[in-house]
Amino acid sequence: MDAGYASTPLWKKLGLKPGTSAQLVDAPDGWTVPNPPPEVRWLDESGSSADVVVAFYRTAVGVMPGLVDLGKRVYPNGAVWAAWPRKAAGHMSDIDENLLRNCALALGMVDVKVAALDVDWSGLKVVWRRENRRDWALTAKRP
Known part of the structure; x- marks a missing residue:
């Protein structure tokens, strides 16, 4: 869905490039990323690793467990929206x-961008802190 007023296409805001693996998690019915590069590889909602995950949260109760799971999927260099x-x-x-x-901060991640994804949804882009990209994989302090 297009935000309507933004000149930057949504796929570009999300960081989708040719060769990117991407997932939509719990997206509203019919929600898509319009006109992404054709080489973007769309994954199902399984536990697959991905470069970019866009996850939709409707209540606070699911946020922390969701970020724990999605953080593992994008570790070490991917992003969760x-x-x-x-x-x-x-x-x-x-x-x-x-x-x-x-x-995100409690998990060792950091926010790097906020954007309107469309008229109904805002998104916060989070990535692993640089100092945690190696440490998280090697230690028992996993979330």
Whole structure:
């Protein structure tokens, strides 16, 4: 879905490039990324590793367990876009940017970008902190 007012195509905002493996997790019915590069490899929602995951959260209770799982899928150099319903569009939710950021930080990840994904969804891009990209794989401090 296109945000309608943004000049940057959604696929570009999300960091999709030829050869990227990507997943949509719990996306609303009919939600797609319009006109991505044809070489993007779309994965199903299994536990596959991915370069970019766009995960849709509707309630706060699923955020931390979701980020733990998705963090493993994108480790060490991929990204998770954690999407939540936009209050500016009139949606009610117990999720906001700060909740997502705090959960990511607690796992050793960091937010690097926020964007409107469409009129109904905002997204926070989180990646592994550089110092955790090696440490997380080698130690028992996994989330």
